[in-house]
Amino acid sequence: MADGLLLLIFLLVSFSFVAGVTSRNITIENKCDYSVWPGTYSTNGPSLSTTGFLLRKGEARVINVPSSWRGRFWGRSLCSTNSTGGFSCVTGDCRSGNIECSGASSTPPTTLVELSLDTFNGQDFYDVSVVDGYNLPVIIVPQHPKRGQSCISVGCVVNLNKSCPRELKVGGDQPVACMSACQAFNSSIFCCTNSTEKCQATLYSQNFKRECPLAYSYALDDQTMLFTCANSPNYVVTFCPSTIPNATK
Numbered sequence: 001m002a003d004g005l006l007l008l009i010f011l012l013v014s015f016s017f018v019a020g021v022t023s024r025n026i027t028i029e030n031k032c033d034y035s036v037w038p039g040t041y042s043t044n045g046p047s048l049s050t051t052g053f054l055l056r057k058g059e060a061r062v063i064n065v066p067s068s069w070r071g072r073f074w075g076r077s078l079c080s081t082n083s084t085g086g087f088s089c090v091t092g093d094c095r096s097g098n099i100e101c102s103g104a105s106s107t108p109p110t111t112l113v114e115l116s117l118d119t120f121n122g123q124d125f126y127d128v129s130v131v132d133g134y135n136l137p138v139i140i141v142p143q144h145p146k147r148g149q150s151c152i153s154v155g156c157v158v159n160l161n162k163s164c165p166r167e168l169k170v171g172g173d174q175p176v177a178c179m180s181a182c183q184a185f186n187s188s189i190f191c192c193t194n195s196t197e198k199c200q201a202t203l204y205s206q207n208f209k210r211e212c213p214l215a216y217s218y219a220l221d222d223q224t225m226l227f228t229c230a231n232s233p234n235y236v237v238t239f240c241p242s243t244i245p246n247a248t249k
């Protein structure tokens, strides 16, 4: 009898454990007027089923991710294959030489979407960061959060011509990306690498902050730029969104 009860408890516990292990879908869509080559990078565990692919204008692709996945997404632009078959991109390149990044991450400047699923108490943590610079406009939108939950859509959409100081522009008068001040000047004051020196927002990060108040703009930016959402939502990551949807739905 006792054995039967133990077995029942064991089965119930195993069942709830298995039931808790649900994967999620992340939809990546390209609303830019040009092709984007998204990249994925896992910071824990194995790579996703794809680590890089082509998304033409108007296309979308669903990527299934394990329930406790952590990592980031970004977009590459102006990619091409050279005469010897080597693949590279003007922005966001992961230097793998192929469309798949295969465990390599992006080269700055790149706008990053960072996601950490089921991190604490069933909460996901996510953010959009321009700490490593900015190349493409992108937002992340949690899908169908439960009523009463504040699952905020965050992202950064700026006009590089307007918001990137000349000395940080990549590509001169036709900018394709904006470096971070840390990348451009490599000094501890911008890179926040000296613990005894107060790390500062720069002209660059202030410009971005004004237009993208909910994105991380420099390394020691307000920690509230990290958002949470519970109840295992799926997410949609959109390059070149026409608008950033209102905070809560």
Ligand SMILES: *[C@@H]1O[C@H](CO)[C@@H](O)[C@H](O)[C@H]1NC(C)=O
Residues within 6 Å of the ligand: 022, 023, 024, 025, 062, 064, 234
């Ligand atoms: C993910 O997408 C697949 C195929 O579109 C679907 O069968 C599955 O139910 C989805 N999973 C979740 C967690 O939404």
Ligand SMILES: *[C@@H]1O[C@H](CO)[C@@H](O)[C@H](O)[C@H]1NC(C)=O
Residues within 6 Å of the ligand: 082, 083, 084, 085, 086, 087, 088, 097
């Ligand atoms: C082609 O691209 C690859 C990968 O980026 C690079 O290693 C190689 O040197 C390039 N070849 C030529 C001929 O430019």
Ligand SMILES: *[C@@H]1O[C@H](CO)[C@@H](O)[C@H](O)[C@H]1NC(C)=O
Residues within 6 Å of the ligand: 159, 160, 161, 173, 174, 175
């Ligand atoms: C920035 O300015 C250049 C040159 O005037 C123009 O070609 C380009 O389309 C502009 N880019 C944006 C994002 O407005």
Ligand SMILES: *[C@@H]1O[C@H](CO)[C@@H](O)[C@H](O)[C@H]1NC(C)=O
Residues within 6 Å of the ligand: 186
């Ligand atoms: C940045 O500066 C640090 C310390 O001054 C130096 O060790 C490092 O090599 C520099 N990095 C680059 C990319 O120049």
Ligand SMILES: *[C@@H]1O[C@H](CO)[C@@H](O)[C@H](O)[C@H]1NC(C)=O
Residues within 6 Å of the ligand: 188, 194, 195, 196, 197
């Ligand atoms: C850190 O900043 C302090 C104060 O500005 C300065 O005295 C010190 O030399 C800096 N250390 C490094 C490693 O740059």
